[in-house]
Amino acid sequence: MKKTTYLILGVLALATASCKKFLDVNPVDQVSDSQTIFDGNSAQTAVRGIYNSLESNNYYGYTFQTLGFFSGDNIKYVGSQTVNQQLTNHDVSSDLAAINTSWAAIYTVINQANNVLAKVPPLATTATFTPALKNQLIGEAYFLRALSYFDLARTWGGVQLVLTPTTAASSLPNVKRSSLAATYAQVLSDLTQAEALLPNTTNRIRATLKTAYALHARYALYQQDWPTAISYATKLINDNNYKLVTPYSGFFANNAANTSESVFELYYNTTVTNEEASQWQPSGNGGVGWVVPTSSIVSLLLDPTVGGNRSALIETVVSQGVTSYFGNLYYRTAGTDPAYLIRISELYLIRAEAEAETGDLTDATTDLNAIRTRAGIAPTTATTQSDLLLAIENENRVEFAFEDHRWYDLVRTGRAQAVLGLTSTDQLLLPVPYSQLQVDPNLTQNPGY
């Protein structure tokens, strides 16, 4: 009886004393957000984390790219999510899931870059965390933020500019949409900062000074700042580390990656995978075959005078007696296809276009023919400025058949209405995600949606 009482008291006392400790349980594969970037190593892991988000399936790993893919006339969607065809029909509803997914993915990258930009500069340098490395990491964050805002601007127009990290639900960003000009100004500002900090090295999967130059060239092209486009493109074209590989398929076929064709590509492995192949490849190859080339791009690629050896981009499959074509740029079944963001051929075509616009038809023709020669087709026959510009547009279409160029090229040149039969200029921008309008009173919808 007495013993029992002691036992009870003992158990209760022990129990109560250890309660607080008992209830303090922490995860082992995550850390508190108060201790994330505190030294050189954690700064490096945080920057890698940005690239990881950049290459996620929601951004360059698939979804964001599909906005441009399906809006253009090279690629169409035939899978079960038939709503994606809204993009092809230019009748996009603001509740299209891909729109919100992409929007969210881009701002995720921006927030991570903002974390690095806020937390890395105060860090003290050490023997291993050298000032150069620190500058590089900050420069990469600026570059990645520039790329993100560039993608937002060209898809949605002016957007909300968030430049500080979100660390608590109690301090969410509270900003209105900026104008398109202000958004592009932010891109330029970030690019300029990046160029001041990044090392002048060659690394095709990370941002370097040269990567920043390449994006700057593209940025200038979008701004129709022809001299800048020419000068920045030239920096890359004159760099021996970047070459047009021959034949065309040399940059992707037979598991090629990280070739000298590449200025900026994203690296995938079996742990971090690229979704494109599973969407493009037919079921016989382990994909679902829901993203397919349009018949018009198939004809162009198969035309020996237009596609040349770029016909390697497509393959055939026979299903139920019907032969159909599928895109074969993304084909690695383990999901290890790179995402091709900037290839050297783009710099040639940027310079060609800028030269043509400035009336330098000779140099423009030379640059255009560099691409045509590599593709194994005859030099251009265009002689007038307008013919040459059209030739460059058409070259872009075929050269980047399954990369995310066509739609944005047509939009920036003002040709989308004519080529794709748009009925309103409102269709040149995608709608702001419906769900974001619900959540964020600062946000306004684009006209026409």
Add this chain to the structure above:
Amino acid sequence: MEIFLHAKLTRVPLIYFYLAVLLLPFAAAAQNETHTITGTVEDAGNHQTLPGATVTLKGTKNVVATNKSGKFTLNTTQSPPYVLVVNYIGYDRTEVTATGDAITIGLKTGNNQLNDVVVVGYGTQKKEDLTGSVAKINDADVNKIPVGSFDAQLQGTAAGLQVTNPSGVPGQSIFVRVRGTTSINSSSDPLYVVDGVFLNNTSLQTLSLGGGSTSPLADINPADIESIDVLKDAAATAIYGSRGANGVVLVTTKHGAYNNKPRVTLDISGGWVQADRSTLPKLVTGPQGAELANEYWVNSGIDNPALNQTVANEPFRPVADGGLGTPDQQQTFDRIDDLLRHGGVQDYNVGIQGGSDNTKYYVGAGYTDQNALIQVLDFSRESLKFNFDTKVSKNVTIGVSNEISRSYRSQAFDGDGPSVNLWNSAISTATYTPKYAANGTSNGTDNIYILMANYDVHTISLREVGNVYAEAKIIDGLKFKTSFSVDYDNYDESAYWDTETSIGKANNGEAISALTQNSTWTNEQTLTYQKDFGIHHLNFLLGNSFQSNTDALTSATGTQFANDAYRDISSAAVRTATQTWTKATLASFFGRFDYNIASKYYFDASVRADGSSKFGVNNQWGYFPAFSVAWRLKQESFLQNVNWLSDLKFRASYGITGNQAGLTNFAAKGLWNGGSGYADVYGTPAPGTAPYQLGNPNLKWEQTAQTDLGFDAAFLNNRISVTFDVYDKQTTDLLVLDPVPEISGFSNYYTNDAAMSNKGYEFAINSVNIHTDKFTWSTGFNISGNKNLITKLNTPITDYTRNWVIMQQGYPMNSFWLYQQTGVNPQTGAVIFAGQSANGTVTAADRKIIGSVYPKGYGGITNTFAYKNFDLSILFTYQFGNDELNLNRYFRERNPSSGAVDTYVLNAWTTPGQITDIPRLTSVGNNYGIDNSTRYLENASFLRLKELNFGYTLPQSVAQVLTVQKVRLYFVGANLFLWTKYTGDPESSVTADPNAQGLGSFGVPPQPKSFQFGINATL
């Protein structure tokens, strides 16, 4: 066997018994005025003696129990005649008058539920003393039909308990709701407690298999269950604190009884399951499909000439013209028929239970094997159960309750998703597509013949559910109990995707091995005090508990195999692995105070304090009180002589309970994640980190305040009993992922920021309609209705692909969010949606909240007949007033050139003036371009003949010849008939996601009909 056991197990107690009998006369002689009443208690029907029945000398506290021979001896100083009151569970309370001579008392099988003992939180109560709302279900109702888990058998058996069986795959999770859905993001499943062990009810499945998830409850052998008590109102559930809001299901397993001779029961049954044809999709024939494909092709070409689709190049044109042959040349290939089978089911159970003076035991062994109605899917379970209680001294009892089981599943992809999906591959492939064609597939689905031959996905769950306890009587009425319990599940999944399957083909074979170990330990102390002070009855409970749950997963994937002969991951060229670990702890203190005056006025109160590691630091502890009162009118003097009224009691309760089930273990913390790696140089992956979630230090449980009013009444000597309850559950602080603007870099974070209400009623009536010696007929009927409403939600939440489902303030949970098809233009065949613009386009603003996923009413009706040695029980279950979005129709009512289409499409508009709701076939425009159309929304009310159980018990004379006590031969049929307007199985659901409940049929095999024959013998 019987003799052997008898000798082995009862030798010692028998000696005591004989001694007692020998000494009795001397004892009687010693005190002159003492009288001895002896007698036997037996079943009035079959004259089996009943050990363990209590015999009370009326008006005294003089109580004895019958011994293993059903005999009792009662000593008293009173003089004859005596009034004896005999109680035995499952039998009528019986009063007899004894003269002093040996008496034989026959008990009739009971319909008087009021005398049942009901299991409540941390104790038991007599049903007549309940102040809360508790439904009791006896074992007979939980082990009949082949569904794997006992919860699936509860459909229609208790008011307030809504059970929906979303698929025909045995051993899959099902939806169980006690008084409605209380949560958006947390679980609305009840808490399951087996013999005091908190049972994990969250599937450990990690393989992504599309639709359902495996049910952890299927690891429990229903044959070991004695009874199930469902705690519904706050008075009953508040003692479970932060886990009580969704109701509590208390499972009591068989324990044997003291002074009970060993009883061996054998139950063997076998039979088969097969598809209910009325629930299968009705596909067009090959020629019809080809005709429709041509029509679709040509119409699309007319609408958009750029497509270049004309009659000249339509797919089904003569082979000579390069086509696939004309439609009438097509054959019809029935894949569904090839996939279906008569799936064998078999079930074997043997149990031994009994007890001596100081010890009682139950040992059970079971094996069940249930093949699904389609190929590949199989569920089997072996289980061993051992319950043992022994009095180690006069005041101390110790015991164990233990089940070890091994559940084996052969699994397959079902539900949503095209690749390797067995059911989808069968119903999605166009019927004109030859079975073995090189590409006998479409829509990204696989060839089912390849799948059927090569499926290799299986899971083994090793489960241990056990409890040890010691209970000590400190002084009279005061007991201390301490217990330690464990729920351990070792869940081992392995899959190999053959190189011929679409997954394997992509990767030259893919193998996955995932091992999940989920363990919960609980340590509990309770102190109970029970005392009667004259007419004041007092019951007091005080306790504490510590619980810890750990879930660890190690998973490896291998791809690139040499060939299909090598299936271990170690043979793979590419190997990846992942590991997760998570843990939650809960510390609790609880108490209950029950008090009644003369079994007439009842006052109960309980409270629990829960501290949880899941809660934010600012809200670590939650407090959950409940109060209840009851007034047993029948005990009042003015009703004592109203003979037609056997009992009447009014009940009222109010209390607060919580729900923390859906709170992920670390949801309150702001976290960064590792694993977001990238490379510094090409080819060399390096680690990376990224923000994972925003923290919320205020995060806490969801809180439900529930009011319940009810009454229990019985009439005509308890032949009719009625229970009625109304309740109002107001849930606040609902866990929501509050969306934040994506510009923050986050999508949402967990907050307690929504509210929901559930109001409803429950009515149950049980009656013995006819009760003669030869024939009895009794009926049980229950109906419940629940109205769910989201009363606060700042931002509507859309769910599931295509956002078919929406949660919005002012509407019920899981509302359908659809474009309302108002018709088809008779002139053009164009679909018409409400609110569409002049040129036929619709915007998100045109979507409407429409229909209801929750039924207006549901329940069941059981009729039980017994005639001589025959017995028959028929259970109908029903549900009405709910809708289901038939995804199967959505997928089968479109592009006829890419897959199979339903016969509905034959009604597609073709000629001006035609009135139909199926628009003209075309790929252009909205006719088949809008996924979220009300066209697929169907009335899912149903009435189902859930179970028919027919048995014949061998006459006693035959049983004696066979030297057994009882033999019953039986037939059980399940889901034999279904009446519904829904085109499919109205309970089906595409995934186990509770928010997908109204999305039906797609990819999910319907519930099968089953036919089983069995024998149940007591040796």
